[in-house]
Amino acid sequence: MRRALRDSGRGAAAPRAGGTERPAATDRLGAAEAAAIDAWWRAANYLSVGQIYLLDNPLLREELRPGHIKPRLLGHWGTSPGLNFCYAHLNRVIRARDLDMIYIMGPGHGGPAAVANAWLEGTYSEVYPDVSRDAAGMARLFRQFSFPGGVPSHVAPETPGSIHEGGELGYSLAHAYGAAFDNPDLVVACIVGDGEAETGPLAASWHSGTWLDPVRDGAVLPILHLNGYKIANPAVLARIPEEELTLLLSGYGYRPILVSGDEPAAMHQKMAAALDQALDEIARIQEAARDARAEGPDGQANGRVRWPMIVLRTPKGWTGPKEVDGLPVEGTWRSHQVPLSRVRDDPEHLARLEDWLRSYRPDELFDADGRPVETLRELPPRGRRRMSANPHANGGELLRPLVLPDFRLYGVEVDGPGERTAEPTRVLGAWLRDVLAANRGRFRLMGPDETASNRLDAVFEVTDRVFRAERYPTDEHQGPHGQVMEVLSEHLCQGWLEGYLLTGRHGLFNSYEAFVHIVDAMFNQHAKWLEVTRRLAWRRPIASLNYLLSSHVWRQDHNGFTHQDPGFLDVVMNKKPEIVRVYLPPDANTLLSVTDHCLRSRDYVNVVVAGKQPSPNWLPMDQAIAHCTRGLGIWEWASTGGGGDPDVVMACAGDVPTLETLAAVDLLRQYFPELRVRVVNVVDLMRLQPDTEHPHGLSDRDFDMIFTADRPVIFAFHGYPYLIHRLAYRRAGHPNLHVRGYKEEGTTTTPFDMVMMNDLDRYHLVMDVIDRVPSLGGRVAHIRQRMADKRLAMRVHTREHGEDAPEVRDWVWPYGGAS
Secondary structure, three states: OHHHHHOOOOOOOOOOOOOOEOOOOOOOOOHHHHHHHHHHHHHHHHHHHHHHHEOOOOOOOOOOOHHHEOOOOOOOOOOHHHHHHHHHHHHHHHHHHOOEEEEEEOOHHHHHHHHHHHHHHOHHHHHOOOOOOOHHHHHHHHHHEOOOOOEOOOOOOOOOOOOOOOOOOOOHHHHHHHHHOOOOOEEEEEEEEOOHHHOHHHHHHHHHHHHOOOOOOOEEEEEEEEOOEOOOOEOHHHHOOHHHHHHHHHHOOEEEEEEEOOOHHHHHHHHHHHHHHHHHHHHHHHHHHHHHHHHOOOOHHHOOOOEEEEEEEOOOOOOOOOEEOOEEOOOOHHHOOOOOOOOOOOHHHHHHHHHHHHOOOHHHHEOOOOOEOHHHHHOOOOHHHOOOOOHHHOHHHOOOOOOOOOHHHHOOOOOOOOOOEEOHHHHHHHHHHHHHHHOOOOEEEEEOOOOOOOOOHHHHHOOOEEOOOOOOOOOOOEEOOOOEEEOOOHHHHHHHHHHHHHOOOEEEEEEEOHHHHHHHHHHHHHHHHHHHHOOOOOOOOOEOEEEEEEOOHHHOOOOOHHHOOOOHHHHHHOOOOOOEEEEOOOOHHHHHHHHHHHHHOEOOEEEEEOOOOOEEOOOOHHHHHHHHHHOEEEOHHHOOOOOOOOOEEEEEEOHHHHHHHHHHHHHHHHHOOOOOEEEEEEOEHHHHOEOOOOOOOEOHHHHHHHHOOOOOEEEEEOOOOHHHHHHHOOOOOHHHEEEEOOOOOOOOOOHHHHHHHOOOOHHHHHHHHHHHOHHHHHHHHHHHHHHHHHHHHHHHHHHHHOOOOHHHHOOOOOOOOOO
8 A cells, every 4th residue: 555655646745844735736637637527526516416406307308397306305515515526536546546445524414425426436326226327226316315215314324435424523533543543554534524623522533643553554634624614604613714723733733735716627636736745645654654663663653643634625515506596605604405495486496406407517427328427437446446335334344253262261269159359340351451462453442541440451461552642751551553542532432443343343442430421422323323234234244332331330439429420321221222232240250251242242332331349259150151141130049038939029230239239138138037038130231121122131921030020129220220110111010119229319438328328228228128028017117227227327437437337348248159
């Protein structure tokens, strides 16, 4: 690729260090080449307008009539001509340099442009044979766009070449960098819209160049497209002085190349020159870094890089109507969506639309059968070099399974339930260390400055954190070539990982539980992407998006209320059951088993919640594997009554709820030895749903066998209690279900005081049993009072001594493994 990147035959002069360039535009393209690129641009524009407006008469072979117009005009014109312009020019450099390139459209409402170019390249018809590359296929292409049963108006999974769900703005550049990591021969062209550039995630994404390694990674070519407006307002970056804009982008570490204008012939020359200059500069950067790397670990391979980017200024709605009803349209916010809105009812609007469409001269672009003319068929790259057919944009085609060490060898010894403790995520870290070592180039660990805090620091025995800015002698585990990506932006971690997964690799995102909420919307978009791709046979399965949430709600006693929120589980559970999985392993061995399963899975979002603080080890490895495979189960060793029908079911999900449940069972054994208690632990939260609602769900029969249909169930849950009710509301025994969990009570306090604040503590669980088991009757009032007094005493102890009382802090399960 180094040869191909530079072998354009038109080498541009090296840009000034730290400077801004306006490339020379004279004679960059020959007359025939310029005419072909312009024809492609006109064809893509024609197809974009046709998708928004036309129901029939796709080639205007007859006069346009109201019946040819869609009854509902949906779609967005304003950004499409600029996107088509970039696409046409990128096709030229792909062919000239034999580039491996994908195209990410940040302006999500550029859906018409994405579809138009995929159809022109032939990929769309290969994927959807009924949308053939002829007049009949063009009619279907137009009809399906933003039409019931058709395709969305934004860049979407249905569009070949897309890895970017365009329904929400701000994620394109993070996705682009994620795609480039560990892809040394890939160039990612990322079009950033000026409206999108105002979002928080995109603003942070400009920093991503600091993590891009020119030795082992590919390149990202950002093209900041300034057309001046968002939906109805000016765009900030288009209105600040040009000097200020270039200083901003230079400060982010880029060398901006400026292209602006509205006269097509001149703009073609300018854009061609800018792309040649940018790609030549990328080649120089990569060659220098890779040569230095070959000579030794020092040198330019480790230094900060100033990557080129293009700032493209064109009018919004370029080549569309200049004015409508006496008001300016082209170059204004009025061109954003549908410039001519009354086409079916207003003859003047209908005539203006026909003039607009004919201005692209479709008779020169499509033959008598409606096929693109030979000039257009010959212009784009061939086969998998087409951006709409590049396998990196269908990452499952490139996906290889991970080499996973046997997790059983990393487990902790369990002589008896709860006799020893371990830090679950520290145990997991040793396994992840070896996962990273065995999968260099296709597995990365992402996190917002929390890898060590979450006790995963064993990974630094085999890899560094990636960092390419200045480093000090006091820095630890910082280097230019690591597999751990840390940046204090959950948006970047999520966006990088999504781009990495969507292009055929694997990864894990570890985060403090409370702050993963920052990416709620990003998770939502990715889940929607996965849901749609499951219906598209040509989209190959990709590695699952895996979250490890630690530093969780029950052990954020030092950071306090701001760090206490388990609500991400509720967000996840709103998605389609085919897509999401939630796991709450109660100890270190179950965490190893669950994580191994998640890294092997495809096309899911897996959420694993696990503690990092020392906690009891309940299950030896063989039992842990069996328990995780079942997803939930009766812990016979903790239950009483010899396996018969219980008087009460004590259920739990999560490490701290499990501890408090078993401590409560210990108290019940002491005070009510005749009480038959069944302990049920839940690892896979989806098991609580009916099998008709989720693939992991239990049948009503199996659920009733475990939880009973008529006995009280006291459920200690890691998150908000109503989530359990949501999952189990259809069950016969739901009226008997009483859930304890987090109820938005928190502060900086001790671990046990935290569970008492939310009534999840062992004493309150015993009180719940007393209140809900009729057979205990009034004879136990004094025991209930004793439990309330214990809570008060524990509260007083924390206030006086600043730590939990020994009887709760040092409690150990006293019964061994016998039932």
